[in-house]
Amino acid sequence: MTAALKLVLLMLCWCLSGAVQLSEQELAGKRLYREGVSSSDAQLLARVGPGDMSVPASVLPCAGCHGNDGRGRSEGGVRPPSLDWQRLALGPGNREANNRRYPAYTDASLARVIRSGTDPAGNRLDPAMPRFDLSLADQRNLTAYLKRLGEDRDPGVEEGTLRLGTLLPEQGPLAEAGRTVRAVLEDGVAQLNQQGGIHGRRLQLVALDPGQDPVSTAQALDTLMQRERVFALVAPLAPLLDSRQLERAGLPLIGATPRSGGNGQVFDPLPGVPGQLLSVALHARDALGLAPAALRVVYAGAEQADAAQVLQQRLRQLGFATAPPLAFMGQAPDGEGILFLGHAQAFTALASSLQASGRNPYLFAASGQVAGAVPGLPPSWSRRVLLAYPFVPGDWTAQGRATLAGVQLRQGLEPRQASLQVSTLCAWQLLVEALKQIGRDASREQLLVALEQLHDIDTGLTPLLGFGPGRRQGMTGAHVVEVSLPGPGFTEVAPYRAVPDSL
Numbered sequence: 001m002t003a004a005l006k007l008v009l010l011m012l013c014w015c016l017s018g019a020v021q022l023s024e025q026e027l028a029g030k031r032l033y034r035e036g037v038s039s040s041d042a043q044l045l046a047r048v049g050p051g052d053m054s055v056p057a058s059v060l061p062c063a064g065c066h067g068n069d070g071r072g073r074s075e076g077g078v079r080p081p082s083l084d085w086q087r088l089a090l091g092p093g094n095r096e097a098n099n100r101r102y103p104a105y106t107d108a109s110l111a112r113v114i115r116s117g118t119d120p121a122g123n124r125l126d127p128a129m130p131r132f133d134l135s136l137a138d139q140r141n142l143t144a145y146l147k148r149l150g151e152d153r154d155p156g157v158e159e160g161t162l163r164l165g166t167l168l169p170e171q172g173p174l175a176e177a178g179r180t181v182r183a184v185l186e187d188g189v190a191q192l193n194q195q196g197g198i199h200g201r202r203l204q205l206v207a208l209d210p211g212q213d214p215v216s217t218a219q220a221l222d223t224l225m226q227r228e229r230v231f232a233l234v235a236p237l238a239p240l241l242d243s244r245q246l247e248r249a250g251l252p253l254i255g256a257t258p259r260s261g262g263n264g265q266v267f268d269p270l271p272g273v274p275g276q277l278l279s280v281a282l283h284a285r286d287a288l289g290l291a292p293a294a295l296r297v298v299y300a301g302a303e304q305a306d307a308a309q310v311l312q313q314r315l316r317q318l319g320f321a322t323a324p325p326l327a328f329m330g331q332a333p334d335g336e337g338i339l340f341l342g343h344a345q346a347f348t349a350l351a352s353s354l355q356a357s358g359r360n361p362y363l364f365a366a367s368g369q370v371a372g373a374v375p376g377l378p379p380s381w382s383r384r385v386l387l388a389y390p391f392v393p394g395d396w397t398a399q400g401r402a403t404l405a406g407v408q409l410r411q412g413l414e415p416r417q418a419s420l421q422v423s424t425l426c427a428w429q430l431l432v433e434a435l436k437q438i439g440r441d442a443s444r445e446q447l448l449v450a451l452e453q454l455h456d457i458d459t460g461l462t463p464l465l466g467f468g469p470g471r472r473q474g475m476t477g478a479h480v481v482e483v484s485l486p487g488p489g490f491t492e493v494a495p496y497r498a499v500p501d502s503l
């Protein structure tokens with residue numbers, strides 16, 4: 001095989017795998033580095049402090065001080081230096097750390113510094129660096145891994161940049177929304193970079209067009225992961241995104257749950273349609289006095305069937321004896337209150353069918369789905385239509401308003417499209433908050449943990465947002481707003497409250 005061909009094959013392998021491929025020896029070294037465990041059954045010991053006290057190395061793994069990324073730490077007095085192999089061994093000339101000057105490390109002098117704490121110039125290291133008694137095999141594994149450590153980072157995390165990705169349509173019905181989301185995200189990136197980025201890294205955003213079908217969406221996501229090597233996905237507008245593809249690749253998503261459903265890696269700042277409709281159902285029972293059996297779940301479009309099932313299940317958990325969801329095909333469903341899932345056109349059709357059969361039940365829906373149909377409804381529906389809103393302008397604090405107005409001004413965005421701007425800002429703010437918390441040693445695994453630990457985040461534009469173990473929706477309910485017609489006029493009749501899992 002020619003050298004050029006080998007190189008091409010090597011690069012191909014490297015591109016196809018999410019992170020670098022480590023040999024078995026390097027993987028064993030990685031476990032020693034991160035967890036302080038030997039590849040044999042023997043327990044590894046570290047000697048610490050001036051008195052050489054022995055403790056298990058698993059209590060003091062290298063990564064605990066030098067970081068998973070080996071970049072060292074800047075806190076404290078004597079600092080664990082960067083273990084980048086380039087710095088330790090490859091470059092010419094002397095090195096310097098903590099006032100020690102010494103020539104390049106070799107495999108042998110590296111083994112010595114780890115065992116006895118003297119550097120290649122014979123300087124004694126500060127006793128803050130423990131001494132480790134390693135077998136020859138363990139030392140070889142560790143050295144092999146240290147040589148690869150600099151490359152062993154999650155995709156998108158580079159020395160001076162952190163790369164994020166998103167999928168935004170440039171054509172078709174979602175193109176305008178795509179431009180809005182892009183403007184809000186790019187504004188966020190620019191603002192943060194102006195302040196110096198996050199932990200010394202500038203943020204970079206790669207936006208690709210997912211196209212109009214599942215295949216083009218999957219391809220665009222693949223390009224983001226394999227070629228662009230993005231760290232996480234933020235606020236994509238890609239209804240056909242397959243969440244299993246995200247899961248396989250271990251790619252975190254902060255934004256709206258894809259239609260294919262959520263999973264452990266999808267953190268959605270806002271409640272889904274079922275969660276929002278639960279708030280309206282509780283209002284219907286508590287304030288309108290509707291009998292729990294008088295509610296009917298009706299959905300339009302096969303893509304809503306799953307959400308309708310989820311809604312019915314949650315209603316049952318909350319003590320509503322609702323009949324199974326009904327697919328709307330132009331009929332006039334029974335029930336005194338109809339919880340509707342589907343799009344604006346179907347909502348209009350539902351109202352017409354009911355009216356044609358002389359019926360005027362309450363219609364409950366999510367504003368995000370049906371708001372477009374409301375101005376065209378006949379006045380007979382006045383105060384019979386109640387909509388769920390995850391946030392209303394009443395949630396906006398002075399600071400939230402200023403943030404939103406700033407983005408609108410800088411990006412030339414229309415204040416009347418605030419809803420999408422706010423939901424994008426929420427995803428952005430949660431992601432940035434989590435990135436700040438994980439520090440410089442950024443990995444996807446830590447990002448997921450940090451997101452899970454976000455609680456009561458005040459966006460200034462929504463009720464408090466937060467996640468938790470197994471909790472992937474930032475909010476669990478909605479405000480309930482009554483529509484009066486003609487107009488339309490909107491009156492909040494129930495404030496936001498989190499919907500409990502059961503009553």
Ligand code: HEC
Nearest residue numbers: 060061062065078079080081097098119125126128129132
């Ligand atoms: C308790 C914290 C701690 C742990 C655990 C630790 N180190 Fe260190 N390490 C340090 C500190 C602090 C220094 C700097 C000492 C000095 O400069 O005098 C250091 C220095 C070093 C150096 C010298 C670098 C240079 O430029 O001279 C190497 C190599 C090193 N550590 C490797 C390791 C490895 C490998 C492990 C795990 C087997 C490990 N360290 C575990 C704190 C730690």
